[in-house]
Amino acid sequence: NSKVIQTPRYLVKGQGQKAKMRCIPEKGHPVVFWYQQNKNNEFKFLINFQNQEVLQQIDMTEKRFSAECPSNSPCSLEIQSSEAGDSALYLCASRRQRDTEVFFGKGTRLTVV
Amino acid sequence: QQKVQQSPESLSVPEGGMASLNCTSSDRNFQYFWWYRQHSGEGPKALMSIFSDGDKKEGRFTAHLNKASLHVSLHIRDSQPSDSALYFCAASPLTFGDGTVLTVKP
Numbered sequence: 254n255s256k257v258i259q260t261p262r263y264l265v266k267g268q269g270q271k272a273k274m275r276c277i278p279e280k281g282h283p284v285v286f287w288y289q290q291n292k293n294n295e296f297k298f299l300i301n302f303q304n305q306e307v308l309q310q311i312d313m314t315e316k317r318f319s320a321e322c323p324s325n326s327p328c329s330l331e332i333q334s335s336e337a338g339d340s341a342l343y344l345c346a347s348r349r350q351r352d353t354e355v356f357f358g359k360g361t362r363l364t365v366v
Numbered sequence: 367q368q369k370v371q372q373s374p375e376s377l378s379v380p381e382g383g384m385a386s387l388n389c390t391s392s393d394r395n396f397q398y399f400w401w402y403r404q405h406s407g408e409g410p411k412a413l414m415s416i417f418s419d420g421d422k423k424e425g426r427f428t429a430h431l432n433k434a435s436l437h438v439s440l441h442i443r444d445s446q447p448s449d450s451a452l453y454f455c456a457a458s459p460l461t462f463g464d465g466t467v468l469t470v471k472p
Contacts, residue, residue, distance in 0.1 A: 255409065257409070286459055286460075288462075294452055294464065294467070295464050295465070296454065296464070296465075298459070298460045298461075298462075301460075309460065344409055344410070346409075346459070348459070353397075353400065353415060353459075354400065354412050354415065355400075355412070355456075355459050356412070357402075357409030357410045357411065358409050359407070359409045360409050
């Protein structure tokens, strides 16, 4: 079973508010991913880290999201100013350095009202 | 950007039946496919991977890869109600298909 821990499980924010979610990757997994899964179940990759460094991110993430994976602290994903379209399940995942299998947490379900 | 087309969007099979799911990559440079399963309220969990042409069998699950056509399929034999879930294929951690909702009816 995956040991990726995501908090909170549910998050409700008003439009324009900040929304912050956290992820503790599996021990020994230096590569961390964040995804957005919309109500149609479509997956969108947002950003990934190797240790504390950003490897890749999409444009949307650069503009309105901030994310970090500090050493000895949970990783976090924060939406600076929430929009209705940000309502989704946010999934964190991690993997070992050279593995291809990705382990997912249970997600944070964000509702922007 | 690399894309993975997944079909069908939804599938319903009777208990004990065979379920077949498909994915096609738009990028010839893919190295592997992973299949993931996501039950309601949970995160996706890896089912199996396939890197080489041909079949790979794990229990009731068989993956088939054809690199020439960039196509991978997942076949679930003797489907169980507990197999009802959302299934994703992934050609990399950055590229997932849009999923197939499988319903197994008792």
